[in-house]
Amino acid sequence: MTDAQPGSRIDVTLVAGGMYHDIDFARIQLLTLLAEHEEFRVRVQPDYEDTDAIAAGSILVSYTCNLRPSEDAQRAIRSWVEGGGRWVALHGTNSALDVGTPNGVDSPRIFPLWADTLGSQFVAHPPIMPYTVERSTDDHWLVAGIDPFETDDELYLSEHADRDALEPLLHTKWQGDARGFVEHDWTDGPDEHLVMYLRSLGEGSVLYNTLGHCRGHYDMVPVVDYYPQIERGSWEHPAYYELLRRALRWARGESS
Template sequence: MRTLIAFSAALAAICTSSSAQVADPGEVSARHDSAPPEITEFMPSPAILVFSKTLGWRHNEGIAGADRFFAEVTSDNGMGIFTTANGAVFNPEQLKRFEVIVFNNMTGDALTPEQEEAFQKWLENGGAWIGLHSAGDNSHADWSWYDDKVIGPEFVGHPAGPQFQEARLVNLATAHPIMRGIPAEWMHTDEWYSFDGTEALGDAVPLLGLDEDSYSPQNLLYGDREDLRMGGGPAGHPIAWTRCIGKGRTFYSGLGHNHTSYDDPIYRKLLLNALQWVRTRDDANEGCQRG
Protein backbone atom coordinates (compact mmCIF):
# COMPACT_ATOMS: atom_id res chain seq x y z
CA MET A 1 0.00 0.00 0.00
CA ARG A 2 2.84 2.41 0.87
CA THR A 3 4.46 1.69 -2.48
CA LEU A 4 1.19 2.50 -4.28
CA ILE A 5 0.79 5.76 -2.37
CA ALA A 6 4.38 6.75 -3.09
CA PHE A 7 3.92 5.99 -6.79
CA SER A 8 0.67 8.00 -6.90
CA ALA A 9 2.36 10.93 -5.19
CA ALA A 10 5.23 10.90 -7.66
CA LEU A 11 2.86 10.66 -10.60
CA ALA A 12 0.73 13.53 -9.34
CA ALA A 13 3.80 15.64 -8.67
CA ILE A 14 4.82 15.25 -12.30
CA CYS A 15 1.32 16.16 -13.47
CA THR A 16 1.35 19.38 -11.42
CA SER A 17 5.00 20.26 -11.78
CA SER A 18 6.05 23.75 -10.86
CA SER A 19 6.92 26.36 -13.46
CA ALA A 20 9.35 25.13 -16.08
CA GLN A 21 12.99 25.60 -15.23
CA VAL A 22 15.14 27.63 -17.59
CA ALA A 23 17.39 25.35 -19.58
CA ASP A 24 20.73 26.23 -21.10
CA PRO A 25 20.62 27.39 -24.77
CA GLY A 26 21.85 24.05 -26.09
CA GLU A 27 19.12 22.16 -24.28
CA VAL A 28 16.45 24.63 -25.40
CA SER A 29 17.43 24.33 -29.07
CA ALA A 30 17.39 20.55 -28.86
CA ARG A 31 13.87 20.56 -27.43
CA HIS A 32 12.40 22.91 -30.02
CA ASP A 33 11.36 22.25 -33.61
CA SER A 34 13.08 24.06 -36.45
CA ALA A 35 11.71 22.39 -39.61
CA PRO A 36 8.10 23.41 -40.33
CA PRO A 37 5.64 20.61 -41.11
CA GLU A 38 4.30 20.13 -44.61
CA ILE A 39 0.71 21.29 -44.97
CA THR A 40 -1.12 20.18 -48.06
CA GLU A 41 -2.19 22.87 -50.48
CA PHE A 42 -5.58 21.14 -50.63
CA MET A 43 -6.46 21.83 -46.97
CA PRO A 44 -9.91 23.49 -46.96
CA SER A 45 -10.24 27.07 -45.79
CA PRO A 46 -11.08 28.36 -43.23
CA ALA A 47 -8.92 26.02 -41.18
CA ILE A 48 -8.15 25.19 -37.55
CA LEU A 49 -4.68 24.39 -36.22
CA VAL A 50 -4.83 21.99 -33.25
CA PHE A 51 -1.46 22.10 -31.46
CA SER A 52 -0.59 19.52 -28.79
CA LYS A 53 3.15 19.67 -28.12
CA THR A 54 4.05 18.78 -24.54
CA LEU A 55 7.31 19.33 -22.71
CA GLY A 56 5.60 18.77 -19.39
CA TRP A 57 2.85 16.34 -18.49
CA ARG A 58 1.10 14.86 -21.54
CA HIS A 59 -2.65 14.34 -21.25
CA ASN A 60 -2.91 11.65 -23.91
CA GLU A 61 -6.61 10.93 -23.38
CA GLY A 62 -7.62 14.59 -23.32
CA ILE A 63 -5.55 15.32 -26.42
CA ALA A 64 -7.17 12.44 -28.28
CA GLY A 65 -10.66 13.53 -27.24
CA ALA A 66 -10.16 17.13 -28.34
CA ASP A 67 -8.54 16.05 -31.62
CA ARG A 68 -11.59 13.91 -32.33
CA PHE A 69 -13.99 16.69 -31.36
CA PHE A 70 -12.40 19.27 -33.68
CA ALA A 71 -12.10 16.70 -36.47
CA GLU A 72 -15.86 16.16 -36.21
CA VAL A 73 -16.59 19.89 -36.08
CA THR A 74 -14.49 20.73 -39.12
CA SER A 75 -15.93 17.81 -41.08
CA ASP A 76 -19.48 18.89 -40.26
CA ASN A 77 -18.81 22.51 -41.24
CA GLY A 78 -16.60 22.11 -44.32
CA MET A 79 -13.53 23.53 -42.57
CA GLY A 80 -9.92 22.42 -42.75
CA ILE A 81 -7.95 21.01 -39.81
CA PHE A 82 -4.28 20.38 -39.17
CA THR A 83 -3.18 18.59 -35.99
CA THR A 84 0.47 18.67 -35.00
CA ALA A 85 2.97 18.69 -32.15
CA ASN A 86 5.56 20.48 -34.31
CA GLY A 87 6.16 23.96 -32.91
CA ALA A 88 7.84 25.13 -36.10
CA VAL A 89 4.36 25.58 -37.60
CA PHE A 90 4.37 28.86 -35.69
CA ASN A 91 5.86 30.91 -38.48
CA PRO A 92 4.15 33.89 -40.15
CA GLU A 93 3.66 32.19 -43.52
CA GLN A 94 1.94 29.04 -42.24
CA LEU A 95 -0.07 30.80 -39.55
CA LYS A 96 -1.77 32.84 -42.29
CA ARG A 97 -3.54 29.66 -43.33
CA PHE A 98 -5.39 29.29 -40.02
CA GLU A 99 -8.39 31.17 -38.72
CA VAL A 100 -8.34 29.42 -35.33
CA ILE A 101 -5.54 27.95 -33.21
CA VAL A 102 -6.29 25.47 -30.43
CA PHE A 103 -3.72 24.77 -27.70
CA ASN A 104 -4.82 21.22 -26.96
CA ASN A 105 -3.37 20.43 -23.53
CA MET A 106 -0.06 22.01 -24.59
CA THR A 107 2.50 22.03 -21.76
CA GLY A 108 5.98 23.34 -21.09
CA ASP A 109 8.39 25.51 -23.05
CA ALA A 110 7.05 24.29 -26.39
CA LEU A 111 8.02 27.23 -28.63
CA THR A 112 11.15 29.23 -29.37
CA PRO A 113 11.05 33.00 -28.74
CA GLU A 114 10.61 33.53 -32.50
CA GLN A 115 7.70 31.08 -32.63
CA GLU A 116 6.12 32.74 -29.59
CA GLU A 117 6.42 36.13 -31.28
CA ALA A 118 4.80 34.78 -34.45
CA PHE A 119 1.82 33.52 -32.45
CA GLN A 120 1.50 36.78 -30.50
CA LYS A 121 1.42 38.87 -33.68
CA TRP A 122 -1.04 36.46 -35.30
CA LEU A 123 -3.40 36.69 -32.32
CA GLU A 124 -3.15 40.44 -31.78
CA ASN A 125 -3.83 41.05 -35.48
CA GLY A 126 -7.17 39.27 -35.38
CA GLY A 127 -6.50 35.62 -34.57
CA ALA A 128 -8.92 33.32 -32.75
CA TRP A 129 -7.54 31.10 -29.97
CA ILE A 130 -8.94 28.32 -27.77
CA GLY A 131 -6.92 26.87 -24.88
CA LEU A 132 -7.80 23.59 -23.20
CA HIS A 133 -6.96 22.31 -19.71
CA SER A 134 -3.17 22.16 -19.27
CA ALA A 135 -2.72 25.01 -21.76
CA GLY A 136 -3.41 27.00 -18.58
CA ASP A 137 -1.25 25.11 -16.10
CA ASN A 138 1.90 26.48 -14.46
CA SER A 139 4.41 25.08 -16.96
CA HIS A 140 4.38 28.18 -19.21
CA ALA A 141 6.16 30.71 -16.98
CA ASP A 142 9.03 31.07 -19.46
CA TRP A 143 6.56 32.80 -21.84
CA SER A 144 5.50 35.76 -19.72
CA TRP A 145 3.19 37.38 -22.29
CA TYR A 146 1.18 34.17 -22.67
CA ASP A 147 1.26 33.30 -18.97
CA ASP A 148 0.18 36.78 -17.84
CA LYS A 149 -1.85 38.25 -20.70
CA VAL A 150 -3.54 35.25 -22.32
CA ILE A 151 -4.13 33.01 -19.28
CA GLY A 152 -3.78 35.33 -16.27
CA PRO A 153 -4.47 33.38 -13.06
CA GLU A 154 -1.72 30.97 -12.04
CA PHE A 155 -2.51 27.29 -11.63
CA VAL A 156 -1.72 26.06 -8.10
CA GLY A 157 -2.93 22.46 -8.12
CA HIS A 158 -5.75 19.99 -8.58
CA PRO A 159 -7.37 17.50 -6.21
CA ALA A 160 -5.62 14.22 -5.57
CA GLY A 161 -7.19 11.50 -3.49
CA PRO A 162 -9.47 11.40 -5.45
CA GLN A 163 -8.16 13.12 -8.57
CA PHE A 164 -11.31 12.93 -10.72
CA GLN A 165 -14.58 14.09 -9.20
CA GLU A 166 -18.04 15.15 -10.24
CA ALA A 167 -18.67 18.81 -9.49
CA ARG A 168 -21.33 21.45 -10.10
CA LEU A 169 -20.53 24.00 -12.80
CA VAL A 170 -22.32 27.36 -12.67
CA ASN A 171 -23.03 29.66 -15.62
CA LEU A 172 -21.52 33.01 -14.61
CA ALA A 173 -22.35 34.98 -17.76
CA THR A 174 -25.78 33.98 -19.07
CA ALA A 175 -25.89 36.87 -21.56
CA HIS A 176 -22.50 36.15 -23.14
CA PRO A 177 -22.70 34.64 -26.65
CA ILE A 178 -20.60 31.65 -25.56
CA MET A 179 -23.04 30.83 -22.76
CA ARG A 180 -26.24 30.97 -24.78
CA GLY A 181 -28.03 27.63 -24.54
CA ILE A 182 -25.83 26.56 -21.61
CA PRO A 183 -27.86 25.70 -18.48
CA ALA A 184 -27.61 27.71 -15.29
CA GLU A 185 -25.74 24.76 -13.76
CA TRP A 186 -24.79 21.17 -14.54
CA MET A 187 -22.72 18.32 -13.13
CA HIS A 188 -19.50 17.25 -14.85
CA THR A 189 -16.60 14.93 -13.96
CA ASP A 190 -13.05 16.12 -14.54
CA GLU A 191 -9.73 16.99 -12.90
CA TRP A 192 -10.51 20.37 -11.35
CA TYR A 193 -7.87 23.08 -11.50
CA SER A 194 -7.44 25.69 -8.78
CA PHE A 195 -5.73 29.02 -9.38
CA ASP A 196 -4.10 31.67 -7.24
CA GLY A 197 -7.15 33.94 -7.32
CA THR A 198 -9.31 36.05 -9.58
CA GLU A 199 -7.34 39.31 -9.53
CA ALA A 200 -5.13 38.22 -12.43
CA LEU A 201 -8.21 37.76 -14.62
CA GLY A 202 -8.04 41.50 -15.22
CA ASP A 203 -10.49 42.40 -17.99
CA ALA A 204 -11.27 38.77 -18.82
CA VAL A 205 -14.91 37.67 -18.69
CA PRO A 206 -15.47 34.69 -16.34
CA LEU A 207 -17.90 32.25 -17.95
CA LEU A 208 -18.00 29.17 -15.73
CA GLY A 209 -17.50 28.81 -11.99
CA LEU A 210 -16.99 25.77 -9.76
CA ASP A 211 -19.10 25.10 -6.70
CA GLU A 212 -16.46 24.03 -4.20
CA ASP A 213 -19.14 22.57 -1.92
CA SER A 214 -20.00 20.01 -4.61
CA TYR A 215 -16.60 18.25 -4.61
CA SER A 216 -13.53 17.91 -2.41
CA PRO A 217 -10.94 20.56 -3.40
CA GLN A 218 -8.15 18.85 -1.47
CA ASN A 219 -4.78 17.45 -2.43
CA LEU A 220 -4.07 14.59 -0.08
CA LEU A 221 -1.16 12.96 -1.92
CA TYR A 222 1.68 15.35 -2.72
CA GLY A 223 3.28 18.73 -2.09
CA ASP A 224 2.67 21.18 0.73
CA ARG A 225 -0.71 22.58 -0.35
CA GLU A 226 -3.60 20.45 0.83
CA ASP A 227 -6.43 22.97 0.71
CA LEU A 228 -7.18 24.10 -2.86
CA ARG A 229 -10.28 26.12 -2.11
CA MET A 230 -10.39 29.55 -3.73
CA GLY A 231 -13.45 30.73 -1.79
CA GLY A 232 -16.10 33.25 -2.77
CA GLY A 233 -18.59 30.77 -4.18
CA PRO A 234 -18.60 29.73 -7.86
CA ALA A 235 -17.68 33.28 -8.94
CA GLY A 236 -14.55 32.97 -6.81
CA HIS A 237 -13.44 29.82 -8.62
CA PRO A 238 -13.64 30.51 -12.37
CA ILE A 239 -12.80 27.54 -14.59
CA ALA A 240 -13.45 29.07 -18.04
CA TRP A 241 -13.07 32.62 -19.28
CA THR A 242 -12.56 34.73 -22.35
CA ARG A 243 -10.72 37.92 -23.22
CA CYS A 244 -9.91 40.05 -26.24
CA ILE A 245 -6.26 40.79 -27.01
CA GLY A 246 -5.64 43.44 -29.63
CA LYS A 247 -7.92 42.49 -32.52
CA GLY A 248 -7.99 38.83 -31.45
CA ARG A 249 -10.34 36.81 -29.26
CA THR A 250 -9.45 34.05 -26.81
CA PHE A 251 -11.29 31.38 -24.83
CA TYR A 252 -9.75 29.23 -22.10
CA SER A 253 -11.35 26.20 -20.43
CA GLY A 254 -9.88 24.25 -17.53
CA LEU A 255 -11.99 21.23 -18.50
CA GLY A 256 -10.69 18.42 -20.69
CA HIS A 257 -8.23 16.19 -18.85
CA ASN A 258 -9.91 13.04 -20.18
CA HIS A 259 -11.50 12.18 -23.53
CA THR A 260 -14.84 11.69 -21.80
CA SER A 261 -15.20 15.46 -21.33
CA TYR A 262 -15.73 15.77 -25.07
CA ASP A 263 -18.67 13.36 -24.94
CA ASP A 264 -20.60 15.66 -22.60
CA PRO A 265 -23.28 17.31 -24.80
CA ILE A 266 -23.28 20.49 -22.73
CA TYR A 267 -19.52 20.86 -22.93
CA ARG A 268 -19.61 20.17 -26.67
CA LYS A 269 -22.20 22.96 -27.01
CA LEU A 270 -19.96 25.29 -24.97
CA LEU A 271 -16.97 24.58 -27.22
CA LEU A 272 -19.03 25.06 -30.37
CA ASN A 273 -20.27 28.41 -29.04
CA ALA A 274 -16.70 29.37 -28.16
CA LEU A 275 -15.46 28.43 -31.62
CA GLN A 276 -18.13 30.58 -33.22
CA TRP A 277 -17.48 33.52 -30.90
CA VAL A 278 -13.69 33.65 -31.26
CA ARG A 279 -14.13 33.60 -35.06
CA THR A 280 -16.63 36.48 -35.04
CA ARG A 281 -15.54 39.97 -35.97
CA ASP A 282 -17.85 42.91 -35.37
CA ASP A 283 -17.54 46.59 -34.58
CA ALA A 284 -19.27 46.23 -31.22
CA ASN A 285 -16.87 43.44 -30.15
CA GLU A 286 -19.72 41.81 -28.26
CA GLY A 287 -18.61 39.75 -25.29
CA CYS A 288 -15.18 41.32 -24.88
CA GLN A 289 -16.05 43.29 -21.75
CA ARG A 290 -17.67 42.24 -18.52
CA GLY A 291 -21.37 42.97 -18.57
Protein backbone atom coordinates in the same frame (compact mmCIF):
# COMPACT_ATOMS: atom_id res chain seq x y z
CA MET B 1 -26.76 24.73 -60.59
CA THR B 2 -28.10 26.18 -57.34
CA ASP B 3 -28.67 29.62 -55.88
CA ALA B 4 -26.28 28.89 -52.99
CA GLN B 5 -23.46 31.40 -52.60
CA PRO B 6 -19.96 30.05 -52.03
CA GLY B 7 -18.33 30.72 -48.69
CA SER B 8 -14.74 31.68 -48.03
CA ARG B 9 -12.04 29.28 -46.96
CA ILE B 10 -11.02 29.60 -43.28
CA ASP B 11 -7.58 28.25 -42.35
CA VAL B 12 -7.37 26.64 -38.91
CA THR B 13 -4.46 25.21 -36.96
CA LEU B 14 -5.13 22.48 -34.40
CA VAL B 15 -2.27 21.93 -31.94
CA ALA B 16 -2.72 18.62 -30.12
CA GLY B 17 0.19 17.27 -28.13
CA GLY B 18 1.81 16.86 -24.76
CA MET B 19 1.71 14.48 -21.82
CA TYR B 20 -0.53 12.64 -19.35
CA HIS B 21 -3.68 12.87 -21.49
CA ASP B 22 -5.26 10.88 -24.31
CA ILE B 23 -4.24 13.33 -27.01
CA ASP B 24 -5.36 10.91 -29.74
CA PHE B 25 -8.91 10.86 -28.37
CA ALA B 26 -9.09 14.64 -28.01
CA ARG B 27 -7.64 15.17 -31.49
CA ILE B 28 -10.28 12.95 -33.10
CA GLN B 29 -13.12 14.63 -31.21
CA LEU B 30 -11.94 18.10 -32.17
CA LEU B 31 -11.35 17.20 -35.81
CA THR B 32 -14.88 15.80 -35.96
CA LEU B 33 -16.28 19.06 -34.62
CA LEU B 34 -14.11 21.14 -36.95
CA ALA B 35 -15.37 19.05 -39.89
CA GLU B 36 -18.87 20.38 -39.26
CA HIS B 37 -17.67 23.63 -40.86
CA GLU B 38 -17.14 23.00 -44.55
CA GLU B 39 -15.11 26.19 -44.98
CA PHE B 40 -12.53 25.09 -42.40
CA ARG B 41 -9.27 23.76 -43.79
CA VAL B 42 -7.43 22.30 -40.82
CA ARG B 43 -3.72 21.80 -40.34
CA VAL B 44 -2.67 19.62 -37.37
CA GLN B 45 0.64 20.01 -35.59
CA PRO B 46 2.02 18.51 -32.35
CA ASP B 47 3.44 21.74 -30.89
CA TYR B 48 3.44 25.51 -31.25
CA GLU B 49 6.76 25.96 -33.02
CA ASP B 50 5.55 26.29 -36.63
CA THR B 51 4.27 29.78 -36.02
CA ASP B 52 4.25 30.66 -39.72
CA ALA B 53 1.51 28.07 -40.24
CA ILE B 54 -0.44 29.40 -37.28
CA ALA B 55 -0.07 33.00 -38.46
CA ALA B 56 -1.28 32.02 -41.94
CA GLY B 57 -4.69 31.15 -40.51
CA SER B 58 -7.32 33.01 -38.55
CA ILE B 59 -8.14 30.34 -35.95
CA LEU B 60 -6.00 28.37 -33.49
CA VAL B 61 -7.43 25.48 -31.46
CA SER B 62 -5.19 23.89 -28.82
CA TYR B 63 -5.43 20.80 -26.65
CA THR B 64 -2.07 20.34 -24.96
CA CYS B 65 -0.54 19.50 -21.59
CA ASN B 66 2.93 20.38 -20.36
CA LEU B 67 3.81 21.59 -23.84
CA ARG B 68 6.19 24.48 -23.26
CA PRO B 69 6.54 26.77 -26.29
CA SER B 70 9.81 28.50 -27.04
CA GLU B 71 10.06 32.21 -26.33
CA ASP B 72 9.99 32.88 -30.07
CA ALA B 73 6.75 30.91 -30.41
CA GLN B 74 5.22 32.69 -27.41
CA ARG B 75 5.96 36.09 -28.90
CA ALA B 76 4.77 35.12 -32.39
CA ILE B 77 1.44 33.72 -31.15
CA ARG B 78 0.90 36.72 -28.88
CA SER B 79 1.45 39.01 -31.88
CA TRP B 80 -0.92 36.90 -34.01
CA VAL B 81 -3.69 37.19 -31.40
CA GLU B 82 -3.15 40.93 -31.03
CA GLY B 83 -3.42 41.25 -34.80
CA GLY B 84 -6.87 39.68 -34.87
CA GLY B 85 -6.41 35.93 -34.36
CA ARG B 86 -8.93 33.91 -32.41
CA TRP B 87 -7.66 31.13 -30.18
CA VAL B 88 -9.81 28.39 -28.63
CA ALA B 89 -7.54 27.10 -25.85
CA LEU B 90 -8.58 23.96 -24.03
CA HIS B 91 -7.71 22.18 -20.80
CA GLY B 92 -3.94 21.95 -20.21
CA THR B 93 -2.81 24.58 -22.69
CA ASN B 94 -1.77 26.75 -19.72
CA SER B 95 0.15 24.01 -17.88
CA ALA B 96 3.80 23.42 -17.12
CA LEU B 97 4.32 20.40 -14.90
CA ASP B 98 7.33 19.01 -13.07
CA VAL B 99 6.28 15.51 -12.01
CA GLY B 100 8.09 13.46 -9.41
CA THR B 101 9.50 16.22 -7.20
CA PRO B 102 9.88 15.32 -3.50
CA ASN B 103 6.79 17.35 -2.61
CA GLY B 104 4.55 16.33 -5.49
CA VAL B 105 3.70 17.81 -8.88
CA ASP B 106 5.09 21.32 -9.26
CA SER B 107 3.83 24.02 -11.62
CA PRO B 108 6.87 26.20 -12.39
CA ARG B 109 6.18 29.74 -13.57
CA ILE B 110 8.43 29.43 -16.59
CA PHE B 111 6.38 31.17 -19.30
CA PRO B 112 4.93 34.44 -17.97
CA LEU B 113 4.22 35.79 -21.46
CA TRP B 114 2.34 32.60 -22.40
CA ALA B 115 0.32 32.74 -19.18
CA ASP B 116 -0.45 36.41 -19.71
CA THR B 117 -1.60 35.79 -23.29
CA LEU B 118 -3.86 32.95 -22.13
CA GLY B 119 -5.00 34.81 -19.04
CA SER B 120 -4.02 32.03 -16.64
CA GLN B 121 -1.51 29.42 -15.59
CA PHE B 122 -2.49 26.05 -14.16
CA VAL B 123 -1.30 25.51 -10.59
CA ALA B 124 -3.03 22.36 -9.28
CA HIS B 125 -6.22 20.35 -9.26
CA PRO B 126 -7.91 18.27 -6.54
CA PRO B 127 -8.42 14.55 -7.14
CA ILE B 128 -10.90 13.99 -9.95
CA MET B 129 -14.39 14.08 -8.52
CA PRO B 130 -17.80 15.43 -9.55
CA TYR B 131 -18.28 19.19 -9.38
CA THR B 132 -20.88 21.60 -10.72
CA VAL B 133 -20.18 24.07 -13.51
CA GLU B 134 -22.35 27.19 -13.57
CA ARG B 135 -22.81 30.22 -15.81
CA SER B 136 -20.98 33.35 -14.67
CA THR B 137 -23.26 35.53 -16.81
CA ASP B 138 -26.64 35.31 -18.48
CA ASP B 139 -25.75 37.91 -21.08
CA HIS B 140 -23.29 36.14 -23.39
CA TRP B 141 -24.45 33.87 -26.19
CA LEU B 142 -21.51 31.50 -25.65
CA VAL B 143 -23.16 30.27 -22.44
CA ALA B 144 -26.78 31.43 -22.76
CA GLY B 145 -29.15 28.58 -21.95
CA ILE B 146 -26.41 26.29 -20.64
CA ASP B 147 -27.90 24.91 -17.46
CA PRO B 148 -25.60 24.09 -14.54
CA PHE B 149 -24.13 20.64 -15.09
CA GLU B 150 -22.08 18.19 -13.07
CA THR B 151 -18.85 16.83 -14.47
CA ASP B 152 -16.05 14.63 -13.14
CA ASP B 153 -13.27 16.54 -14.85
CA GLU B 154 -10.05 17.95 -13.45
CA LEU B 155 -11.04 21.07 -11.53
CA TYR B 156 -8.39 23.58 -12.57
CA LEU B 157 -6.96 25.83 -9.87
CA SER B 158 -5.22 28.56 -11.82
CA GLU B 159 -3.25 31.74 -11.27
CA HIS B 160 -4.40 34.88 -13.11
CA ALA B 161 -1.99 37.74 -13.68
CA ASP B 162 -4.91 40.13 -14.26
CA ARG B 163 -8.26 38.56 -13.53
CA ASP B 164 -10.01 41.88 -14.12
CA ALA B 165 -8.93 41.66 -17.78
CA LEU B 166 -10.93 38.44 -18.21
CA GLU B 167 -14.61 38.09 -19.06
CA PRO B 168 -15.92 35.17 -16.95
CA LEU B 169 -18.34 32.81 -18.69
CA LEU B 170 -18.39 29.67 -16.52
CA HIS B 171 -17.17 28.96 -13.01
CA THR B 172 -17.26 26.43 -10.22
CA LYS B 173 -16.89 26.69 -6.44
CA TRP B 174 -14.43 24.67 -4.39
CA GLN B 175 -12.06 24.87 -1.45
CA GLY B 176 -9.92 22.10 -0.06
CA ASP B 177 -6.72 20.11 -0.52
CA ALA B 178 -5.29 19.41 -3.97
CA ARG B 179 -3.24 16.53 -2.70
CA GLY B 180 -0.38 15.38 -4.86
CA PHE B 181 0.62 18.93 -5.86
CA VAL B 182 3.28 21.13 -4.31
CA GLU B 183 0.75 23.96 -3.98
CA HIS B 184 -1.96 21.80 -2.47
CA ASP B 185 -3.58 23.95 0.23
CA TRP B 186 -6.59 25.82 -1.18
CA THR B 187 -8.66 25.83 1.99
CA ASP B 188 -8.45 29.59 2.65
CA GLY B 189 -8.31 31.02 -0.87
CA PRO B 190 -11.16 32.17 -3.10
CA ASP B 191 -13.84 29.53 -3.46
CA GLU B 192 -14.80 30.51 -7.03
CA HIS B 193 -12.66 29.27 -9.93
CA LEU B 194 -13.01 30.20 -13.59
CA VAL B 195 -13.89 27.34 -15.92
CA MET B 196 -14.34 29.34 -19.13
CA TYR B 197 -13.56 32.95 -19.96
CA LEU B 198 -12.65 35.38 -22.74
CA ARG B 199 -9.32 37.23 -22.83
CA SER B 200 -9.23 40.14 -25.31
CA LEU B 201 -5.86 41.22 -26.70
CA GLY B 202 -5.61 43.97 -29.29
CA GLU B 203 -7.81 43.05 -32.25
CA GLY B 204 -8.00 39.38 -31.26
CA SER B 205 -9.11 37.21 -28.37
CA VAL B 206 -8.57 33.96 -26.48
CA LEU B 207 -11.47 31.76 -25.39
CA TYR B 208 -10.18 29.48 -22.63
CA ASN B 209 -12.10 26.41 -21.41
CA THR B 210 -10.38 24.39 -18.69
CA LEU B 211 -12.64 21.35 -19.16
CA GLY B 212 -11.77 18.37 -21.32
CA HIS B 213 -9.68 15.92 -19.30
CA CYS B 214 -9.22 12.52 -20.90
CA ARG B 215 -6.76 9.70 -20.25
CA GLY B 216 -6.25 6.19 -21.60
CA HIS B 217 -4.30 3.20 -20.37
CA TYR B 218 -0.94 4.28 -21.82
CA ASP B 219 -0.91 8.03 -21.27
CA MET B 220 0.95 8.13 -17.95
CA VAL B 221 4.19 6.65 -19.33
CA PRO B 222 6.86 7.03 -17.95
CA VAL B 223 5.21 7.60 -14.56
CA VAL B 224 3.38 4.27 -14.83
CA ASP B 225 3.38 1.82 -17.74
CA TYR B 226 -0.34 1.03 -17.52
CA TYR B 227 -3.04 3.30 -16.14
CA PRO B 228 -5.96 1.11 -15.09
CA GLN B 229 -8.88 3.49 -15.64
CA ILE B 230 -10.15 5.10 -18.83
CA GLU B 231 -11.10 8.71 -18.06
CA ARG B 232 -13.26 10.82 -20.38
CA GLY B 233 -14.32 13.65 -18.05
CA SER B 234 -16.48 16.29 -19.69
CA TRP B 235 -16.29 14.54 -23.06
CA GLU B 236 -19.14 12.36 -21.76
CA HIS B 237 -21.47 15.35 -21.32
CA PRO B 238 -23.54 16.89 -24.13
CA ALA B 239 -23.12 20.34 -22.57
CA TYR B 240 -19.37 20.20 -23.25
CA TYR B 241 -19.88 19.47 -26.93
CA GLU B 242 -22.35 22.34 -27.13
CA LEU B 243 -19.77 24.65 -25.58
CA LEU B 244 -17.16 23.48 -28.09
CA ARG B 245 -19.52 23.97 -31.02
CA ARG B 246 -20.26 27.50 -29.87
CA ALA B 247 -16.54 28.13 -29.38
CA LEU B 248 -15.84 27.22 -33.00
CA ARG B 249 -18.65 29.46 -34.19
CA TRP B 250 -17.15 32.26 -32.10
CA ALA B 251 -13.72 31.56 -33.60
CA ARG B 252 -15.04 32.04 -37.13
CA GLY B 253 -16.54 35.39 -36.14
CA GLU B 254 -20.15 34.57 -35.33
CA SER B 255 -21.74 36.60 -32.57
CA SER B 256 -24.87 34.65 -31.71
